[in-house]
Amino acid sequence: MKSTLLYCFVSLSVFANCDVGYVCDALSVDSESRCCPEIGDKFSCHGCNLLSQCCNSYEYCVSCCLNPSKTMKHSIIKMKIAKPATAGTYANVFDFCAGRCRHNSESVVHENAYISDFHHCFSTTSKSSGANSTMLEARLNGIDVVVGRQGESCDSVCKSNGQSCVPNKLLVLNQCDIMQKYMRCKGACLSSMGSDQPAEVVDNAPKHLNPGACLYTRTQSMLSCDGSHQHTRRLCPCA
Secondary structure (H helix, E strand, O other): OOOOOEEEEEEOOOOOEEEOOEEEEHHHHHOOOOOOOOOOOOOOOOOEEEEOEEEOOOOHHHHHOOOOOOOHHHHHHHOHHHHHHOOOOOOHHHHHHHHOOOOOOEEEOOEEEEEEOOOOEEEOOOOOOOHHHHHHHHHHOOEEEEOOOOOOOOOHHHOOOOOOOHHHHHHHHOOHHHHHHHHHHHEEEEEEEEOOEEEEEEOOOOOHHHOOOEEEOOOOOOOOOOOOOOOEEEEEEOO
16 A cells, blocks of 8 residues: 555545546545545546646546646645635645646526636646736637726626626736736826726826726726726726
8 A cells, every 4th residue: 555645535435536637437446545546647647628727527637737737736735725914724636736737606597597608727827927817818729808888887888788797807807917908008007096907098098097008906806797987998807
């Protein structure tokens, strides 16, 4: 029997996986180690989109995430499990992958349906702005990003297209890299405060409002589908 401590997970369906990176039929789990036999592909990414690092099954998400080339141990063991300052950190890579691959609010639309079959994700924010933009866009699968008219709220923008605004995607759009793909921004992306953000200031706005600039908010609680401003055009997530 191996001396290495194994952390195993058996799903409620038919698969199991453990910290050595194998996935197997639940009936094949070793009775002593309680983990999968080391056969088949190690760190399998079956059913995973390697660009977005999202998978269509929980077990293969964990397996793919465990690959040292995709998840750096020295980086993730310092990460907090949740946002509060009192939150703890991950004990090991398996704990990180097992927790990260579970569903979260960003994988659903209208709070009752998945945006995509690939809703088990293990990605972390990239230090590269280009890579970060790609990862953010992957989280917009199934979402129509629409630029509204001047003074219009996202509720109104989406309704005019026969859709509804998806509140939990405003946070994804509230990024300069994303806004600059849909709006001109005229070289400026500024931090501001307002329930109409993310948005672009219209060209004929008063000079003190920075005409042509894109605006994002650092106060996430202010993000709202019903916010509007007479001098801005909103960037809206509709579905």
